[in-house]
Amino acid sequence: GAGVSQSPRYKVAKRGQDVALRCDPISGHVSLFWYQQALGQGPEFLTYFQNEAQLDKSGLPSDRFFAERPEGSVSTLKIQRTQQEDSAVYLCASSLEEDRGTQYFGPGTRLLVL
Amino acid sequence: GIQVEQSPPDLILQEGANSTLRCNFSDSVNNLQWFHQNPWGQLINLFYIPSGTKQNGRLSATTVATERYSLLYISSSQTTDSGVYFCAVVRRWMGGADGLTFGKGTHLIIQP
Numbered sequence: 145g146a147g148v149s150q151s152p153r154y155k156v157a158k159r160g161q162d163v164a165l166r167c168d169p170i171s172g173h174v175s176l177f178w179y180q181q182a183l184g185q186g187p188e189f190l191t192y193f194q195n196e197a198q199l200d201k202s203g204l205p206s207d208r209f210f211a212e213r214p215e216g217s218v219s220t221l222k223i224q225r226t227q228q229e230d231s232a233v234y235l236c237a238s239s240l241e242e243d244r245g246t247q248y249f250g251p252g253t254r255l256l257v258l
Numbered sequence: 259g260i261q262v263e264q265s266p267p268d269l270i271l272q273e274g275a276n277s278t279l280r281c282n283f284s285d286s287v288n289n290l291q292w293f294h295q296n297p298w299g300q301l302i303n304l305f306y307i308p309s310g311t312k313q314n315g316r317l318s319a320t321t322v323a324t325e326r327y328s329l330l331y332i333s334s335s336q337t338t339d340s341g342v343y344f345c346a347v348v349r350r351w352m353g354g355a356d357g358l359t360f361g362k363g364t365h366l367i368i369q370p
């Protein structure tokens with residue numbers, strides 16, 4: 145079956161622009177996670193959904209970051225008024241189970257803010 | 259939060275060599291995964307191993323949860339094994355799911 149997909153794969157934005165990043169999880173997966181990976185670092189947790197409910201957004205770096213999963217499948221991570229420090233790879237992962245289990249990662253969206 | 263330390267940070271080996279990568283963590287965990295991040299940035303699942311031992315071909319992993327460490331073994335290394343290996347954990351708690359906390363990774367280079 146298909147894995148986690150993300151779009152776009154690459155995004156170049158001018159400072160101050162808004163961007164929207166999309167994640168299609170594996171069909172039937174209850175849990176969805178967003179991570180941010182800076183160059184040369186490990187991924188860092190941003191936010192977590194169980195179905196359509198956002199249960200944890202403690203990792204979102206500022207109120208410019210917003211995520212949603214309105215129908216419990218596709219998720220969108222939105223960044224408003226992008227800054228240069230937002231440049232990173234944004235990774236989405238999904239998991240079949242609610243409270244444990246393997247997380248499967250998508251290929252990521254590489255965001256460059258100029 | 260939980261701390262994850264990986265060692266060594268960098269490892270250069272000749273093709274055919276064996277290697278052991280270590281992951282130490284600071285708290286009880288519900289989930290521990292090993293990943294290989296390839297040069298294109300894709301995180302590839304190697305093992306889901308919060309405890310015990312698993313093997314998959316030339317790779318094997320052992321987690322000793324009571325002593326809070328995990329080891330990844332790579333035997334008969336190939337150049338395609340090059341990349342960054344991450345250990346990631348979810349701390350054990352009663353509140354449900356949690357995001358993975360990643361270590362800084364081990365950068366492995368296999369020379370022909």
